Amino acid sequence: MKKRILRILFGALILVSAIITERYFRQIGVILYLVSYFLIGGDILFNAVRNILRGSVFDENFLMALATVGAMFISEYTEGIAVMLLYQIGEMFQDYAVDKSRKSIADLMNIRPDHANVKVDDTLVKKEPDEVKVGDIIVIKAGERVPLDAIVVEGTSLMDTSALTGESIPREVEPGDEILSGCININGLITARVTREYGESTVSKILDLVENASNKKSRSEKFITRFARYYTPTVVILAVLLAFVPPLIIKDATFGDWIYRALSFLVVSCPCALVISIPLTFFSGIGGASKKGILVKGSNYFEALANTEIVVFDKTGTLTKGVFGVKEVHAKEVSEEELIKLAAYAESYSNHPISQSILKAYGKEIDKKAITDVEEISGHGVIARVNGKKIAAGNAKLMKKLGIPYFDGELAGTVVHVAVDNIYAGYILIADDIKSDSAHAIKELKNSNIKQIIMLTGDSVNVGENVGKELGLSKVYAELLPADKVEKLEELLSQTSGKGRLAYVGDGINDAPVLARADVGIAMGGLGSDAAIEAADVVIMTDEPSKVPLAINIAKKVLGISNQNIVFALGVKVLILLLSALGVTNLWVAIFGDVGVAMLAILNSFRAMIIKNK
């Protein structure tokens, strides 16, 4: 690289001396021009010849060689050399820019831990993270990065999770808490037990995701590469026609003049500048978004996000906290404690958040031997035998199905009805709080011209409507079974206009098919949840719904920049082609059309990395 710069600088010096010498001694000047030309563009000429011998015509070396050799032949030495010189500078700048952005993305994603302190017989041994096994005890000192996903066994500390989530407020951890690889331990000394091997841990998953993201190409990337395939040959053919046809048919037209015009065509015929700025834009966007805790799994999803018309939210865990608490217990026939106990036993095998909250309210050890014949009916509830008694715990649908009369009043929250041996025993009211930034998220979405904001929920109509009203949603579809959600989504998908897209936001639990079916599946709270990371197209690392409008805005910005680059670069090139054909411009302008536009487009694409917080 350095050698190349020196050679080109030297060539430029000789060019200056040639210009001066030429005034007094023409022959010596020409020789100096040639020396300068070969110093500056020798490698290009060499590559051009070699590539032609290998059978690849129309590559940029060939085009540049042809354009400059042409200029030399019609005695436009200064311009020919200047074109080569500027082209070389442009190339170097491009290399530098690409290199720089590769590095800055690498820095952005610099969450790879370099070592782990593993406890072996009371001494600490430094190991590579991928040598550490599940169950090993590791020590994380203040200022160090958590090398592998682990559970704290000793010590308390503050964790900086910003590299993973974009969240700047540190999180407190204490024994029993899960810590994720990639976070930084701020102050305390922590001893932890490794729960996942390095390859499986959060940090390597995220790195993998971001690295592979740009493999999925966006429409603009595909367009520009396809365009490049036709652009170059077309311009070259036009150049040939321009050089030879007008002098033959127009009186007074000289070959020299028209060849000069044709050379401008060759100079702007390189597509590389154009092609480079588009992937660079998307790549920067992916990097910038990941810094905010938003992982976009492919450039193509930026397009879908930017064209989003309908946003469909799941309720539980997405707009609401998903942390249910028992609010009321109404028992008939049995005591309140007994009712909770029966419900807890019946639901003890379920992972559903509602079951969990009942278990929490019960708060005692469950004697699993007492439970038999557990039958979980999706979207309804559970039927199980507890100490021989048939306990049914679930929603109104379950009671209807079993033909048991139940309390049918309006209640704001999720109601779990309990029946013992087919006799109604009362209900438990469970409520879920709306997340603090849900309202803000909905408002932002409305501001970014989303036409419909819809919520799907398996919950009752009452609960759904309540949340919908509070947040100002366009529509709420409640009491949906998992299968109904897919069906509803299909229906909504058909409502989008030709270009409009539908985004579904869920937490990846129970709604993987819906995430997959939507144009863009956005999984929330992806931190540590494999299912969500697998199924979704966009993963939001935190559990803030306000990241959804942010993601859409980033996508719009990225797409905007990419469109600007396409329009600007193409526009300038076409303009130069027109002006050159008319003979209004010269080679200097043409080379600006090539190198200058490339530089500006590249600089513009860097903007995609900068994302402001709203």
Next chain:
Amino acid sequence: MKKKYIIEGLCCANCASKIETAINKLSGVKEATVNFMTQKLIIDGDDELMPEIIKEAEKIVTKIEPGARLKNA
């Protein structure tokens, strides 16, 4: 079978797309992607034809971008 390589010295975006197109045309290749920004080449192809594919891919890379070569990722 999927194989991953890093194309060292890949410095032209247009060449990257030319390489991608050329490798996709090889027989036995299901899908090949060249990622210009990460310099990664991923070839998904038939197991038996893989050694042949890789040999051809190497030729394509050096033909289109002289000075670049494949490195195991």
